[in-house]
Amino acid sequence: MNQPAPAPGSLRDLAYEAMRERIVEGVWHPGRRIVERDVAAELGISRIPLREALRRLHDEGLVILVPRQGALVSPFTPADVSDLFDIREHLEELAARRAAERADEGVLSRLREPLRAAEDARARGDERGLALANATFHTEVVDASGNALLQSIMDPLATKLRWLFRLTAVRDPGEQCAEHARLYQAIAARDPEKAGALARAHAAAGRELSMRMAQEWSDPHFNPVTATRTRRRGPHP
Amino acid sequence: MNQPAPAPGSLRDLAYEAMRERIVEGVWHPGRRIVERDVAAELGISRIPLREALRRLHDEGLVILVPRQGALVSPFTPADVSDLFDIREHLEELAARRAAERADEGVLSRLREPLRAAEDARARGDERGLALANATFHTEVVDASGNALLQSIMDPLATKLRWLFRLTAVRDPGEQCAEHARLYQAIAARDPEKAGALARAHAAAGRELSMRMAQEWSDPHFNPVTATRTRRRGPHP
DNA sequence: ACGACGACTTCGGTATACCGCTAGCTTGCG
DNA sequence: CGCAAGCTAGCGGTATACCGAAGTCGTCGT
Numbered sequence A, B: 001m002n003q004p005a006p007a008p009g010s011l012r013d014l015a016y017e018a019m020r021e022r023i024v025e026g027v028w029h030p031g032r033r034i035v036e037r038d039v040a041a042e043l044g045i046s047r048i049p050l051r052e053a054l055r056r057l058h059d060e061g062l063v064i065l066v067p068r069q070g071a072l073v074s075p076f077t078p079a080d081v082s083d084l085f086d087i088r089e090h091l092e093e094l095a096a097r098r099a100a101e102r103a104d105e106g107v108l109s110r111l112r113e114p115l116r117a118a119e120d121a122r123a124r125g126d127e128r129g130l131a132l133a134n135a136t137f138h139t140e141v142v143d144a145s146g147n148a149l150l151q152s153i154m155d156p157l158a159t160k161l162r163w164l165f166r167l168t169a170v171r172d173p174g175e176q177c178a179e180h181a182r183l184y185q186a187i188a189a190r191d192p193e194k195a196g197a198l199a200r201a202h203a204a205a206g207r208e209l210s211m212r213m214a215q216e217w218s219d220p221h222f223n224p225v226t227a228t229r230t231r232r233r234g235p236h237p
Numbered sequence C: 001a002c003g004a005c006g007a008c009t010t011c012g013g014t015a016t017a018c019c020g021c022t023a024g025c026t027t028g029c030g
Numbered sequence D: 001c002g003c004a005a006g007c008t009a010g011c012g013g014t015a016t017a018c019c020g021a022a023g024t025c026g027t028c029g030t
Helices: A011-024 A036-043 A047-059 A078-102 A105-124 A127-145 A148-168 A173-188 A192-205 A207-217 B011-024 B036-043 B047-059 B078-102 B105-124 B127-144 B148-168 B173-188 B192-205 B207-217
Strands: A063-066 A070-073 B063-066 B070-073
Touching: A011 A036, A011 A047, A011 A148, A036 A047, A047 A063, A047 B047, A078 A105, A078 A127, A078 A148, A078 A173, A078 A192, A078 A207, A078 B078, A078 B148, A105 A127, A105 A173, A127 A148, A127 A173, A148 A207, A148 B078, A173 A192, A192 A207, B011 B036, B011 B047, B011 B148, B036 B047, B047 B063, B078 B105, B078 B127, B078 B148, B078 B173, B078 B192, B078 B207, B105 B127, B105 B173, B127 B148, B127 B173, B148 B207, B173 B192, B192 B207
Parallel strands: none
Antiparallel strands: A063 A070, B063 B070
């Protein structure tokens, strides 16, 4: 409902996706400054669509905006990780529950698709394709819940999760596949209780490891206001 | 973390709050067109900050943006109400749980404040102040959870709830006060299970009535694309 | 009289230009 | 030599202007 992700017709969507990918893929590190004019020039667009994209990234928590000072890539603290998993566990459970209640053949076939793609990718040893398929499965479960508001909330969370996994590279994808398959079974069996429980446990599974990983690259004394300073940048970063 | 609601220093925040209030207070009805130039002129600002405010309202679900055609106040369908309550029940439970786990005297005193304000307002027969105090209590519970991400998610939901209650004017505020008091007791007793259950039940309480009310003003055949047409507006709406 | 086609109007999308705040350098004084 | 006040320029905030897409209305032909 919110993100017309496909067909980035407007320059704003283009800027949004370009910057989001740079952040999620780690090209732009947490804490890195984002100077509107520079990025706009780099993308070959003007500042207006870029600004609008920045606001959206800010609302989704990927970027910090310091009024009258500028923007920077948001840090990812252990507290953020904890907060993220807290909410994720609850909402993934909700999504799985509703999906199990509403499951019809059309929904189920859409859920099977990423499961199959994941198997394929695993067979090919395609690490990247596997991660994508697993992420798609989660998205499909949320879609299957039929709750548009839930979709609009989970979408930014999924982005953050993707970011987190990219930064930490945690969890065995094979194990995830097995858990996804079990969740699918519960949904197909129209068992909301079981589906909800499985989804929650699945979401919780990566928590501890992610938290530990997050301890490392996070700087507890990070301060966005001081981070936006130092305007004269060195000749070569 | 997201909304620096106080001190709308920038014109963007000014525009955001102005438009949000008009929508929530029902001055701008669901389905009403929003023409950028007109509103910008009315607020005495240019289109850029207004546009950025519009995007935000769009991301929060108060406004629909039809590419290359324009904006309009989002409709509020029964499905939206259902979706909203689904998520609210889960997240209010989470918030109450965490609040109960973390409750210290500082937190508790902040929670008592709106309870007291609500009593005052009720004694004075101040309907409006009572609603505000009740809403504040919910916000404080979320704050007390210590989950910044949860705050940023609940804030737009709270706005939508305010909108919904303004459109429907449902539930007995007195009953709500009693339920809030019980929830406070559970949090003060550091009983996460009980606090969570109470919060969930409290959130669920208004659901049926709101749903029925929503049936009335909603037009099931509403289509945003056709709604943005008719550019020549009547001389006097 | 009715339908199709075309020009005009409106309004969102984007670029360009200006303003003013603020950080950090610089300079001068203690 | 250290610190403080003023100066400078980078960069976010906002306004203005232009462009192109999309809808509406008028007109012409049948």
